[in-house]
Amino acid sequence: MHTPGRGRAYKEQMPTRSDDAVLVRLARAGDREAVARLAEAYWPVAWKAAYGILFDRAASDDVTQEALERALRSLDRFDEARPLAPWISRIAANRALDELRRNRRLAELPADPPSDWAEEASEAHVAVAAAVARLAPEKRVVLVLHYWLDYTVREVAEALDLPVGTVAARLSRARAELREAMQDDEEEEEHVA
Protein backbone atom coordinates (compact mmCIF):
# COMPACT_ATOMS: atom_id res chain seq x y z
CA MET A 1 0.00 0.00 0.00
CA HIS A 2 1.44 3.26 -1.04
CA THR A 3 1.65 5.97 1.52
CA PRO A 4 1.79 9.36 -0.12
CA GLY A 5 4.68 11.55 0.81
CA ARG A 6 2.98 13.69 3.38
CA GLY A 7 4.30 17.19 3.38
CA ARG A 8 6.28 16.63 0.21
CA ALA A 9 4.58 19.44 -1.59
CA TYR A 10 5.17 21.93 1.16
CA LYS A 11 8.90 22.03 1.53
CA GLU A 12 9.33 25.57 0.35
CA GLN A 13 10.56 27.99 2.93
CA MET A 14 7.56 29.35 4.72
CA PRO A 15 6.83 31.00 8.00
CA THR A 16 6.85 28.82 11.07
CA ARG A 17 3.58 27.70 12.55
CA SER A 18 3.83 30.32 15.26
CA ASP A 19 4.55 32.99 12.65
CA ASP A 20 1.53 31.76 10.76
CA ALA A 21 -0.66 32.05 13.81
CA VAL A 22 0.26 35.66 14.37
CA LEU A 23 0.02 36.54 10.71
CA VAL A 24 -3.36 34.88 10.38
CA ARG A 25 -4.57 36.67 13.46
CA LEU A 26 -3.44 40.02 12.15
CA ALA A 27 -4.76 39.32 8.67
CA ARG A 28 -8.14 38.48 10.11
CA ALA A 29 -8.12 41.82 11.84
CA GLY A 30 -7.46 43.56 8.56
CA ASP A 31 -3.72 44.07 8.72
CA ARG A 32 -2.53 44.49 5.15
CA GLU A 33 1.08 43.79 5.95
CA ALA A 34 0.14 40.44 7.41
CA VAL A 35 -1.89 39.64 4.33
CA ALA A 36 1.04 40.61 2.15
CA ARG A 37 3.42 38.39 4.05
CA LEU A 38 1.07 35.45 3.89
CA ALA A 39 0.55 36.01 0.19
CA GLU A 40 4.27 36.15 -0.48
CA ALA A 41 5.02 33.16 1.69
CA TYR A 42 2.40 30.87 0.24
CA TRP A 43 2.31 32.03 -3.36
CA PRO A 44 5.05 29.58 -4.53
CA VAL A 45 3.56 26.49 -2.99
CA ALA A 46 0.05 27.37 -4.15
CA TRP A 47 1.36 28.16 -7.61
CA LYS A 48 3.17 24.85 -7.85
CA ALA A 49 0.03 23.03 -6.83
CA ALA A 50 -1.87 24.71 -9.65
CA TYR A 51 0.98 24.28 -12.10
CA GLY A 52 1.29 20.59 -11.34
CA ILE A 53 -2.28 20.16 -12.50
CA LEU A 54 -2.35 22.60 -15.39
CA PHE A 55 1.25 22.70 -16.64
CA ASP A 56 0.47 26.11 -18.00
CA ARG A 57 2.22 29.12 -16.55
CA ALA A 58 -0.34 31.77 -17.45
CA ALA A 59 -3.27 29.68 -16.30
CA SER A 60 -1.44 28.85 -13.09
CA ASP A 61 -0.81 32.54 -12.45
CA ASP A 62 -4.48 33.33 -12.74
CA VAL A 63 -5.69 30.32 -10.85
CA THR A 64 -3.25 30.79 -8.01
CA GLN A 65 -4.06 34.43 -7.68
CA GLU A 66 -7.74 33.70 -7.40
CA ALA A 67 -7.09 30.85 -5.02
CA LEU A 68 -4.84 32.92 -2.82
CA GLU A 69 -7.30 35.78 -2.70
CA ARG A 70 -10.02 33.33 -1.84
CA ALA A 71 -7.94 31.69 0.84
CA LEU A 72 -6.91 34.94 2.45
CA ARG A 73 -10.47 36.16 2.46
CA SER A 74 -11.54 32.94 4.10
CA LEU A 75 -9.05 32.93 6.93
CA ASP A 76 -11.89 33.12 9.40
CA ARG A 77 -12.77 29.60 8.42
CA PHE A 78 -9.23 28.29 8.54
CA ASP A 79 -8.68 25.79 11.32
CA GLU A 80 -5.62 27.16 13.03
CA ALA A 81 -4.79 23.77 14.49
CA ARG A 82 -3.74 22.70 11.03
CA PRO A 83 -0.82 23.87 8.90
CA LEU A 84 -1.62 26.58 6.43
CA ALA A 85 0.29 25.32 3.39
CA PRO A 86 -1.81 22.21 2.64
CA TRP A 87 -4.98 24.23 3.11
CA ILE A 88 -3.91 26.88 0.65
CA SER A 89 -2.52 24.30 -1.76
CA ARG A 90 -5.80 22.46 -1.81
CA ILE A 91 -7.69 25.62 -2.55
CA ALA A 92 -5.30 26.25 -5.43
CA ALA A 93 -5.62 22.67 -6.62
CA ASN A 94 -9.41 22.82 -6.52
CA ARG A 95 -9.38 26.05 -8.43
CA ALA A 96 -7.00 24.50 -10.98
CA LEU A 97 -9.39 21.59 -11.39
CA ASP A 98 -12.18 24.07 -12.06
CA GLU A 99 -10.02 25.67 -14.71
CA LEU A 100 -9.30 22.30 -16.22
CA ARG A 101 -13.00 21.57 -16.49
CA ARG A 102 -13.59 24.95 -18.05
CA ASN A 103 -10.72 25.04 -20.50
CA ARG A 104 -10.97 22.49 -23.26
CA ARG A 105 -7.41 22.95 -24.40
CA LEU A 106 -6.01 22.25 -20.98
CA ALA A 107 -8.42 19.42 -20.33
CA GLU A 108 -7.89 17.47 -23.53
CA LEU A 109 -4.33 17.96 -24.62
CA PRO A 110 -1.18 16.67 -22.97
CA ALA A 111 0.87 19.52 -21.60
CA ASP A 112 4.10 20.76 -23.05
CA PRO A 113 6.81 20.01 -20.53
CA PRO A 114 8.33 23.28 -19.42
CA SER A 115 11.83 24.27 -20.33
CA ASP A 116 12.53 26.08 -17.11
CA TRP A 117 12.63 23.34 -14.54
CA ALA A 118 13.82 24.21 -11.08
CA GLU A 119 17.53 24.91 -11.22
CA GLU A 120 18.42 22.65 -8.36
CA ALA A 121 16.41 19.71 -9.69
CA SER A 122 18.26 16.58 -10.70
CA GLU A 123 17.99 15.21 -14.21
CA ALA A 124 16.15 12.19 -12.89
CA HIS A 125 13.50 14.35 -11.27
CA VAL A 126 13.15 16.45 -14.37
CA ALA A 127 12.73 13.34 -16.50
CA VAL A 128 9.94 12.05 -14.29
CA ALA A 129 8.20 15.41 -14.08
CA ALA A 130 8.39 15.78 -17.85
CA ALA A 131 6.90 12.34 -18.29
CA VAL A 132 4.07 13.33 -15.94
CA ALA A 133 3.45 16.46 -18.00
CA ARG A 134 3.15 14.40 -21.16
CA LEU A 135 0.46 12.15 -19.72
CA ALA A 136 -3.09 12.75 -20.83
CA PRO A 137 -4.69 15.27 -18.46
CA GLU A 138 -7.15 12.78 -16.98
CA LYS A 139 -4.31 10.52 -15.93
CA ARG A 140 -1.92 13.28 -15.03
CA VAL A 141 -4.37 14.90 -12.67
CA VAL A 142 -4.98 11.81 -10.56
CA LEU A 143 -1.27 11.19 -10.38
CA VAL A 144 -0.49 14.76 -9.38
CA LEU A 145 -3.23 14.95 -6.78
CA HIS A 146 -2.19 11.65 -5.25
CA TYR A 147 1.59 11.82 -5.35
CA TRP A 148 2.35 15.50 -5.30
CA LEU A 149 -0.52 16.97 -3.36
CA ASP A 150 -1.06 14.09 -0.98
CA TYR A 151 -4.70 13.44 -1.75
CA THR A 152 -5.90 9.98 -0.81
CA VAL A 153 -7.59 8.00 -3.56
CA ARG A 154 -10.92 8.77 -1.99
CA GLU A 155 -10.12 12.47 -1.84
CA VAL A 156 -9.10 12.41 -5.49
CA ALA A 157 -12.40 10.74 -6.31
CA GLU A 158 -14.31 13.41 -4.41
CA ALA A 159 -12.36 16.23 -6.00
CA LEU A 160 -12.94 14.90 -9.49
CA ASP A 161 -16.44 13.65 -8.82
CA LEU A 162 -15.49 10.18 -9.96
CA PRO A 163 -16.01 6.74 -8.47
CA VAL A 164 -13.12 5.54 -6.37
CA GLY A 165 -12.67 2.57 -8.69
CA THR A 166 -12.28 4.84 -11.68
CA VAL A 167 -9.63 6.85 -9.90
CA ALA A 168 -7.78 3.73 -8.89
CA ALA A 169 -7.89 2.48 -12.47
CA ARG A 170 -6.62 5.79 -13.83
CA LEU A 171 -3.85 5.81 -11.28
CA SER A 172 -2.86 2.35 -12.30
CA ARG A 173 -2.87 3.20 -16.00
CA ALA A 174 -1.00 6.43 -15.35
CA ARG A 175 1.68 4.58 -13.44
CA ALA A 176 1.98 2.02 -16.21
CA GLU A 177 2.32 4.72 -18.85
CA LEU A 178 4.80 6.55 -16.75
CA ARG A 179 6.88 3.44 -16.25
CA GLU A 180 6.80 2.79 -19.97
CA ALA A 181 7.76 6.36 -20.76
CA MET A 182 10.61 6.23 -18.33
CA GLN A 183 11.87 3.00 -19.84
CA ASP A 184 11.69 4.52 -23.31
CA ASP A 185 13.67 7.50 -22.11
CA GLU A 186 16.29 5.31 -20.52
CA GLU A 187 16.58 3.17 -23.65
CA GLU A 188 16.90 6.28 -25.74
CA GLU A 189 19.63 7.59 -23.52
CA GLU A 190 21.47 4.30 -23.75
CA HIS A 191 21.09 4.35 -27.51
CA VAL A 192 22.46 7.85 -27.70
CA ALA A 193 25.32 6.95 -25.43
Next chain:
Amino acid sequence: MSPDLERRLQDAWEALPLPSASATSRARDAVLGRRRRFRRALPFALALALASAGGLAAGRSLAPAAGPALPSAAVGFVPAAGWTVLQTGNDATPQHPARALAANVPIHPDDEPHRLPLRTLQSLPRDGIVIVARFTALPDGSPAPAAGQLPLRVADARPEIQFSAEVRPQRPLGQFQLHRTVGGYRVDLHLYFGSRQPSAGARAEAQRQLDRLLVAGPAAGVRERRLAAVAPPAVQSAVCPRYAPNVKLTFGPTGPVYPGQERPTARSRFASVHTDGVTRRGGHLAYLRATAVTREIDAVCTPVRLRPNPSAARLGPRYVHRLTSDGVGWFVAPDGFRLIHPNYNCVVGGRIVVHSSALRDDRRRVVGNRFSVRLERTNELLAVAELRPAGPTWFRVSNRCTQTRY
Protein backbone atom coordinates in the same frame (compact mmCIF):
# COMPACT_ATOMS: atom_id res chain seq x y z
CA MET B 1 5.70 0.59 -10.46
CA SER B 2 8.79 -0.10 -8.48
CA PRO B 3 9.20 1.58 -5.11
CA ASP B 4 12.22 3.35 -6.52
CA LEU B 5 10.31 4.83 -9.41
CA GLU B 6 7.45 5.71 -7.08
CA ARG B 7 9.84 7.61 -4.88
CA ARG B 8 11.25 9.35 -7.94
CA LEU B 9 7.73 10.28 -8.91
CA GLN B 10 7.12 11.85 -5.53
CA ASP B 11 10.44 13.64 -5.59
CA ALA B 12 9.79 14.97 -9.08
CA TRP B 13 7.71 17.70 -7.44
CA GLU B 14 10.99 19.39 -6.70
CA ALA B 15 11.66 19.74 -10.40
CA LEU B 16 8.61 21.86 -11.11
CA PRO B 17 9.47 25.40 -12.09
CA LEU B 18 8.78 28.27 -9.77
CA PRO B 19 6.42 31.13 -10.51
CA SER B 20 7.92 34.12 -12.23
CA ALA B 21 8.86 37.15 -10.19
CA SER B 22 6.47 39.32 -12.17
CA ALA B 23 3.54 37.00 -11.52
CA THR B 24 4.43 36.88 -7.86
CA SER B 25 4.57 40.63 -7.66
CA ARG B 26 1.33 40.99 -9.55
CA ALA B 27 -0.39 38.51 -7.31
CA ARG B 28 0.86 40.25 -4.20
CA ASP B 29 -0.54 43.53 -5.42
CA ALA B 30 -3.81 41.94 -6.39
CA VAL B 31 -4.20 40.26 -3.03
CA LEU B 32 -3.59 43.61 -1.44
CA GLY B 33 -6.15 45.14 -3.74
CA ARG B 34 -3.68 47.39 -5.50
CA ARG B 35 -4.11 46.04 -8.98
CA ARG B 36 -6.70 44.12 -10.86
CA ARG B 37 -6.04 40.72 -12.24
CA PHE B 38 -4.72 40.23 -15.72
CA ARG B 39 -6.85 37.64 -17.43
CA ARG B 40 -4.89 35.15 -19.39
CA ALA B 41 -7.94 34.04 -21.36
CA LEU B 42 -8.02 37.12 -23.54
CA PRO B 43 -7.06 36.46 -27.12
CA PHE B 44 -6.61 40.15 -27.51
CA ALA B 45 -4.97 40.26 -24.11
CA LEU B 46 -7.12 43.10 -23.02
CA ALA B 47 -7.37 43.91 -19.37
CA LEU B 48 -8.55 47.12 -17.95
CA ALA B 49 -8.24 48.36 -14.43
CA LEU B 50 -10.28 51.43 -13.81
CA ALA B 51 -10.32 52.22 -10.18
CA SER B 52 -10.85 55.08 -7.90
CA ALA B 53 -12.56 57.14 -10.55
CA GLY B 54 -14.32 59.29 -8.10
CA GLY B 55 -11.19 59.94 -6.15
CA LEU B 56 -12.68 58.29 -3.19
CA ALA B 57 -11.28 54.87 -3.50
CA ALA B 58 -7.70 55.96 -3.32
CA GLY B 59 -7.97 58.08 -0.28
CA ARG B 60 -9.46 58.05 3.10
CA SER B 61 -11.94 60.37 4.56
CA LEU B 62 -11.55 61.60 8.05
CA ALA B 63 -14.79 62.74 9.49
CA PRO B 64 -15.21 64.44 12.82
CA ALA B 65 -18.48 63.78 14.51
CA ALA B 66 -19.77 67.23 13.77
CA GLY B 67 -19.25 66.87 10.06
CA PRO B 68 -19.81 63.28 9.05
CA ALA B 69 -18.47 62.21 5.70
CA LEU B 70 -20.31 60.19 3.18
CA PRO B 71 -18.79 56.77 2.91
CA SER B 72 -17.21 56.53 -0.48
CA ALA B 73 -18.66 53.14 -1.09
CA ALA B 74 -22.14 52.61 0.21
CA VAL B 75 -20.76 50.92 3.28
CA GLY B 76 -19.13 52.28 6.38
CA PHE B 77 -19.88 54.28 9.50
CA VAL B 78 -21.61 57.56 9.90
CA PRO B 79 -19.94 58.79 13.06
CA ALA B 80 -21.99 59.20 16.21
CA ALA B 81 -21.39 62.25 18.34
CA GLY B 82 -17.97 61.99 19.94
CA TRP B 83 -16.76 59.36 17.51
CA THR B 84 -14.24 59.55 14.72
CA VAL B 85 -14.41 57.48 11.58
CA LEU B 86 -11.87 56.49 8.96
CA GLN B 87 -12.89 54.71 5.79
CA THR B 88 -10.73 53.21 3.09
CA GLY B 89 -13.13 54.22 0.35
CA ASN B 90 -12.67 50.91 -1.42
CA ASP B 91 -15.55 49.57 -3.43
CA ALA B 92 -16.09 46.48 -1.28
CA THR B 93 -15.50 43.99 -4.03
CA PRO B 94 -13.73 40.77 -3.10
CA GLN B 95 -10.62 42.27 -4.69
CA HIS B 96 -11.02 45.55 -2.85
CA PRO B 97 -12.81 45.01 0.45
CA ALA B 98 -13.90 48.24 2.04
CA ARG B 99 -12.78 48.89 5.57
CA ALA B 100 -13.96 51.32 8.14
CA LEU B 101 -12.64 52.25 11.52
CA ALA B 102 -14.65 53.98 14.23
CA ALA B 103 -13.34 55.06 17.61
CA ASN B 104 -14.62 57.10 20.52
CA VAL B 105 -11.06 58.28 21.11
CA PRO B 106 -8.73 60.16 18.79
CA ILE B 107 -7.29 57.81 16.23
CA HIS B 108 -3.52 57.80 16.30
CA PRO B 109 -2.14 59.52 13.18
CA ASP B 110 -0.08 56.45 12.31
CA ASP B 111 -3.16 54.27 12.10
CA GLU B 112 -5.00 53.79 8.86
CA PRO B 113 -8.35 52.21 8.18
CA HIS B 114 -7.00 49.34 6.11
CA ARG B 115 -5.01 47.81 8.91
CA LEU B 116 -5.30 47.00 12.56
CA PRO B 117 -5.08 50.36 14.41
CA LEU B 118 -2.34 49.16 16.73
CA ARG B 119 -1.18 52.52 18.00
CA THR B 120 -4.68 53.55 18.95
CA LEU B 121 -5.37 50.20 20.57
CA GLN B 122 -2.14 50.18 22.54
CA SER B 123 -3.07 53.43 24.23
CA LEU B 124 -6.79 52.78 24.47
CA PRO B 125 -8.13 54.11 27.78
CA ARG B 126 -10.39 52.05 29.95
CA ASP B 127 -13.51 53.59 28.48
CA GLY B 128 -12.14 53.64 24.93
CA ILE B 129 -13.80 51.74 22.10
CA VAL B 130 -12.57 50.93 18.61
CA ILE B 131 -14.65 49.18 15.96
CA VAL B 132 -13.02 47.78 12.85
CA ALA B 133 -15.34 46.78 10.02
CA ARG B 134 -14.62 45.08 6.72
CA PHE B 135 -17.16 44.81 3.92
CA THR B 136 -16.97 42.41 1.00
CA ALA B 137 -19.63 42.05 -1.65
CA LEU B 138 -21.03 38.57 -1.93
CA PRO B 139 -20.62 36.12 -3.46
CA ASP B 140 -16.93 36.17 -2.79
CA GLY B 141 -16.26 32.53 -3.41
CA SER B 142 -16.65 31.43 0.15
CA PRO B 143 -19.61 30.53 2.33
CA ALA B 144 -21.48 33.56 3.55
CA PRO B 145 -21.87 34.15 7.28
CA ALA B 146 -25.25 34.10 8.93
CA ALA B 147 -27.72 36.69 7.73
CA GLY B 148 -28.05 39.76 9.88
CA GLN B 149 -30.11 42.89 9.96
CA LEU B 150 -29.14 46.42 10.75
CA PRO B 151 -28.48 47.52 13.31
CA LEU B 152 -26.09 44.74 14.18
CA ARG B 153 -25.96 44.12 17.88
CA VAL B 154 -22.96 44.26 20.15
CA ALA B 155 -24.64 41.60 22.25
CA ASP B 156 -24.26 39.14 19.37
CA ALA B 157 -20.50 39.58 19.17
CA ARG B 158 -18.40 36.82 20.65
CA PRO B 159 -15.06 37.09 22.44
CA GLU B 160 -12.10 37.02 20.14
CA ILE B 161 -8.83 35.97 21.63
CA GLN B 162 -7.07 33.60 19.32
CA PHE B 163 -3.54 32.32 19.05
CA SER B 164 -2.79 34.09 22.32
CA ALA B 165 -2.19 37.11 20.12
CA GLU B 166 -3.28 39.78 22.51
CA VAL B 167 -2.99 43.21 21.04
CA ARG B 168 -2.01 44.57 24.44
CA PRO B 169 -0.94 41.69 26.68
CA GLN B 170 0.06 43.88 29.63
CA ARG B 171 -3.40 45.42 29.88
CA PRO B 172 -5.66 43.13 27.89
CA LEU B 173 -8.35 44.65 25.79
CA GLY B 174 -11.86 43.35 25.49
CA GLN B 175 -11.90 41.88 21.98
CA PHE B 176 -15.05 40.72 20.23
CA GLN B 177 -15.98 39.78 16.71
CA LEU B 178 -19.18 39.56 14.75
CA HIS B 179 -19.64 38.27 11.20
CA ARG B 180 -22.89 38.70 9.33
CA THR B 181 -24.29 38.91 5.82
CA VAL B 182 -26.09 42.18 5.33
CA GLY B 183 -27.48 43.63 2.13
CA GLY B 184 -25.38 41.46 -0.13
CA TYR B 185 -22.18 42.10 1.82
CA ARG B 186 -20.07 40.07 4.17
CA VAL B 187 -19.64 42.33 7.19
CA ASP B 188 -16.77 41.43 9.52
CA LEU B 189 -16.70 43.45 12.71
CA HIS B 190 -14.00 43.52 15.35
CA LEU B 191 -14.76 45.43 18.52
CA TYR B 192 -12.08 46.48 20.97
CA PHE B 193 -12.82 47.80 24.43
CA GLY B 194 -10.36 49.42 26.80
CA SER B 195 -11.09 46.85 29.46
CA ARG B 196 -11.34 43.11 29.12
CA GLN B 197 -14.80 43.09 30.66
CA PRO B 198 -16.55 46.06 29.10
CA SER B 199 -19.20 47.67 31.21
CA ALA B 200 -22.82 47.87 30.22
CA GLY B 201 -22.23 51.56 29.53
CA ALA B 202 -19.33 50.80 27.21
CA ARG B 203 -21.38 48.24 25.34
CA ALA B 204 -24.21 50.71 24.97
CA GLU B 205 -21.75 53.28 23.68
CA ALA B 206 -20.45 50.81 21.11
CA GLN B 207 -24.00 49.98 20.13
CA ARG B 208 -24.68 53.66 19.57
CA GLN B 209 -21.98 53.75 16.89
CA LEU B 210 -22.96 50.36 15.53
CA ASP B 211 -26.44 51.77 15.00
CA ARG B 212 -24.84 54.07 12.46
CA LEU B 213 -23.35 51.34 10.36
CA LEU B 214 -24.34 51.70 6.71
CA VAL B 215 -24.52 48.74 4.41
CA ALA B 216 -25.96 49.49 1.02
CA GLY B 217 -25.54 46.49 -1.19
CA PRO B 218 -26.97 45.37 -4.51
CA ALA B 219 -29.98 44.14 -2.60
CA ALA B 220 -30.84 47.73 -1.96
CA GLY B 221 -34.18 47.01 -0.41
CA VAL B 222 -32.52 45.48 2.60
CA ARG B 223 -31.33 48.81 3.86
CA GLU B 224 -33.77 51.15 2.27
CA ARG B 225 -35.28 52.38 5.48
CA ARG B 226 -31.89 52.70 7.01
CA LEU B 227 -30.65 55.01 4.29
CA ALA B 228 -33.60 57.28 4.59
CA ALA B 229 -32.97 57.65 8.29
CA VAL B 230 -29.24 58.15 8.29
CA ALA B 231 -27.84 59.11 4.95
CA PRO B 232 -29.35 62.54 4.20
CA PRO B 233 -27.59 64.46 6.99
CA ALA B 234 -24.38 62.75 6.07
CA VAL B 235 -24.75 63.85 2.49
CA GLN B 236 -25.56 67.41 3.33
CA SER B 237 -22.44 67.90 5.36
CA ALA B 238 -20.11 65.93 3.18
CA VAL B 239 -17.03 67.61 1.90
CA CYS B 240 -16.35 67.30 -1.76
CA PRO B 241 -13.49 64.84 -2.10
CA ARG B 242 -10.48 65.68 -4.15
CA TYR B 243 -10.80 64.28 -7.58
CA ALA B 244 -7.94 61.86 -8.01
CA PRO B 245 -8.38 59.53 -10.94
CA ASN B 246 -6.38 56.40 -10.92
CA VAL B 247 -6.87 54.67 -14.19
CA LYS B 248 -4.77 52.18 -16.02
CA LEU B 249 -5.31 50.33 -19.20
CA THR B 250 -3.20 47.28 -19.65
CA PHE B 251 -2.67 45.17 -22.71
CA GLY B 252 -1.08 41.89 -21.92
CA PRO B 253 1.87 41.23 -19.72
CA THR B 254 4.25 43.12 -21.98
CA GLY B 255 1.86 45.47 -23.68
CA PRO B 256 1.59 49.21 -23.22
CA VAL B 257 -0.08 50.79 -20.21
CA TYR B 258 -2.03 53.94 -20.75
CA PRO B 259 -2.68 56.19 -17.79
CA GLY B 260 -6.09 57.68 -17.49
CA GLN B 261 -6.71 61.24 -18.48
CA GLU B 262 -8.99 63.64 -16.75
CA ARG B 263 -10.93 65.78 -19.16
CA PRO B 264 -13.52 68.23 -17.94
CA THR B 265 -16.48 67.99 -20.20
CA ALA B 266 -18.40 70.83 -21.72
CA ARG B 267 -20.82 70.79 -18.85
CA SER B 268 -18.97 72.21 -15.92
CA ARG B 269 -20.52 69.97 -13.36
CA PHE B 270 -19.00 66.94 -14.90
CA ALA B 271 -15.54 65.61 -14.97
CA SER B 272 -14.69 62.46 -16.75
CA VAL B 273 -11.84 60.05 -17.01
CA HIS B 274 -11.12 58.42 -20.31
CA THR B 275 -8.84 55.57 -21.03
CA ASP B 276 -7.96 54.66 -24.55
CA GLY B 277 -5.90 51.91 -25.96
CA VAL B 278 -5.18 50.06 -29.10
CA THR B 279 -3.49 46.75 -29.45
CA ARG B 280 -2.87 44.36 -32.26
CA ARG B 281 -2.97 40.70 -31.61
CA GLY B 282 -3.11 37.97 -34.19
CA GLY B 283 -3.57 40.43 -36.96
CA HIS B 284 -6.71 41.87 -35.41
CA LEU B 285 -7.14 45.28 -34.01
CA ALA B 286 -8.70 45.65 -30.60
CA TYR B 287 -9.66 48.98 -29.22
CA LEU B 288 -11.28 49.94 -26.00
CA ARG B 289 -12.38 53.13 -24.43
CA ALA B 290 -13.65 53.35 -20.91
CA THR B 291 -15.08 56.40 -19.29
CA ALA B 292 -15.81 57.19 -15.69
CA VAL B 293 -17.74 60.28 -14.75
CA THR B 294 -18.01 62.26 -11.57
CA ARG B 295 -20.68 64.80 -11.15
CA GLU B 296 -20.45 67.70 -8.79
CA ILE B 297 -23.40 69.61 -7.45
CA ASP B 298 -22.67 72.58 -5.27
CA ALA B 299 -20.38 71.49 -2.48
CA VAL B 300 -21.31 67.87 -2.64
CA CYS B 301 -19.66 65.42 -4.93
CA THR B 302 -21.52 62.55 -6.42
CA PRO B 303 -19.28 59.99 -7.99
CA VAL B 304 -20.32 57.55 -10.60
CA ARG B 305 -17.91 54.83 -11.23
CA LEU B 306 -17.89 52.59 -14.23
CA ARG B 307 -15.48 49.78 -13.92
CA PRO B 308 -15.14 48.02 -17.23
CA ASN B 309 -13.77 44.58 -16.95
CA PRO B 310 -13.42 43.32 -20.46
CA SER B 311 -12.75 39.80 -21.35
CA ALA B 312 -12.84 37.93 -24.57
CA ALA B 313 -12.53 34.34 -25.53
CA ARG B 314 -11.60 32.83 -28.83
CA LEU B 315 -14.01 30.23 -30.08
CA GLY B 316 -12.63 28.60 -33.17
CA PRO B 317 -12.74 30.92 -36.14
CA ARG B 318 -15.17 33.27 -34.42
CA TYR B 319 -14.64 35.60 -31.58
CA VAL B 320 -16.82 36.62 -28.73
CA HIS B 321 -15.90 39.93 -27.29
CA ARG B 322 -17.52 40.68 -24.01
CA LEU B 323 -17.09 43.88 -22.15
CA THR B 324 -18.61 44.29 -18.76
CA SER B 325 -18.74 47.32 -16.63
CA ASP B 326 -20.02 47.74 -13.18
CA GLY B 327 -20.62 51.02 -11.49
CA VAL B 328 -21.84 52.18 -8.15
CA GLY B 329 -22.37 55.64 -6.88
CA TRP B 330 -24.10 57.93 -4.47
CA PHE B 331 -26.21 60.77 -5.70
CA VAL B 332 -27.34 63.71 -3.74
CA ALA B 333 -30.72 64.16 -5.18
CA PRO B 334 -31.27 62.11 -8.24
CA ASP B 335 -34.62 60.97 -9.36
CA GLY B 336 -34.50 58.98 -12.49
CA PHE B 337 -31.58 58.33 -14.69
CA ARG B 338 -30.66 57.84 -18.26
CA LEU B 339 -27.83 56.23 -20.03
CA ILE B 340 -26.15 57.63 -23.02
CA HIS B 341 -23.76 55.63 -25.05
CA PRO B 342 -21.19 57.41 -27.07
CA ASN B 343 -18.00 55.73 -28.09
CA TYR B 344 -18.30 52.28 -26.65
CA ASN B 345 -16.06 50.71 -29.15
CA CYS B 346 -15.39 47.10 -29.91
CA VAL B 347 -13.78 47.69 -33.25
CA VAL B 348 -13.84 44.12 -34.42
CA GLY B 349 -17.17 44.57 -36.06
CA GLY B 350 -20.61 43.28 -35.30
CA ARG B 351 -23.39 44.46 -33.11
CA ILE B 352 -23.08 45.47 -29.53
CA VAL B 353 -25.70 44.72 -26.96
CA VAL B 354 -25.56 46.53 -23.68
CA HIS B 355 -27.54 45.24 -20.77
CA SER B 356 -28.00 47.74 -18.00
CA SER B 357 -29.70 47.89 -14.70
CA ALA B 358 -30.03 50.52 -12.06
CA LEU B 359 -31.54 50.75 -8.63
CA ARG B 360 -33.05 53.87 -7.25
CA ASP B 361 -34.16 54.53 -3.73
CA ASP B 362 -36.79 57.25 -3.52
CA ARG B 363 -37.35 56.78 0.24
CA ARG B 364 -40.50 54.82 -0.35
CA ARG B 365 -39.28 51.95 -2.42
CA VAL B 366 -36.33 50.76 -4.38
CA VAL B 367 -36.86 50.92 -8.07
CA GLY B 368 -34.97 48.64 -10.37
CA ASN B 369 -34.59 49.09 -14.08
CA ARG B 370 -33.17 46.63 -16.51
CA PHE B 371 -32.95 47.04 -20.18
CA SER B 372 -30.88 46.19 -23.19
CA VAL B 373 -29.69 48.56 -25.82
CA ARG B 374 -28.37 47.69 -29.21
CA LEU B 375 -25.65 49.97 -30.33
CA GLU B 376 -23.58 50.38 -33.36
CA ARG B 377 -19.91 50.37 -32.67
CA THR B 378 -18.11 53.61 -31.89
CA ASN B 379 -20.67 54.39 -29.24
CA GLU B 380 -19.54 55.34 -25.81
CA LEU B 381 -21.20 54.47 -22.57
CA LEU B 382 -21.88 57.04 -19.92
CA ALA B 383 -24.21 56.78 -17.00
CA VAL B 384 -25.94 59.95 -15.92
CA ALA B 385 -28.37 60.46 -13.13
CA GLU B 386 -30.69 63.41 -13.32
CA LEU B 387 -31.20 65.80 -10.49
CA ARG B 388 -34.41 66.05 -8.59
CA PRO B 389 -35.01 66.83 -4.95
CA ALA B 390 -35.05 63.41 -3.46
CA GLY B 391 -33.13 61.26 -1.05
CA PRO B 392 -29.78 59.69 -1.69
CA THR B 393 -29.88 56.99 -4.25
CA TRP B 394 -28.02 53.81 -4.62
CA PHE B 395 -27.21 53.53 -8.23
CA ARG B 396 -25.86 50.44 -9.77
CA VAL B 397 -25.35 49.87 -13.41
CA SER B 398 -24.11 46.75 -15.00
CA ASN B 399 -23.40 46.83 -18.68
CA ARG B 400 -22.39 44.02 -20.87
CA CYS B 401 -21.25 44.48 -24.38
CA THR B 402 -21.39 41.31 -26.37
CA GLN B 403 -20.15 40.99 -29.87
CA THR B 404 -20.51 37.76 -31.71
CA ARG B 405 -19.24 38.15 -35.20
CA TYR B 406 -16.85 39.96 -37.46
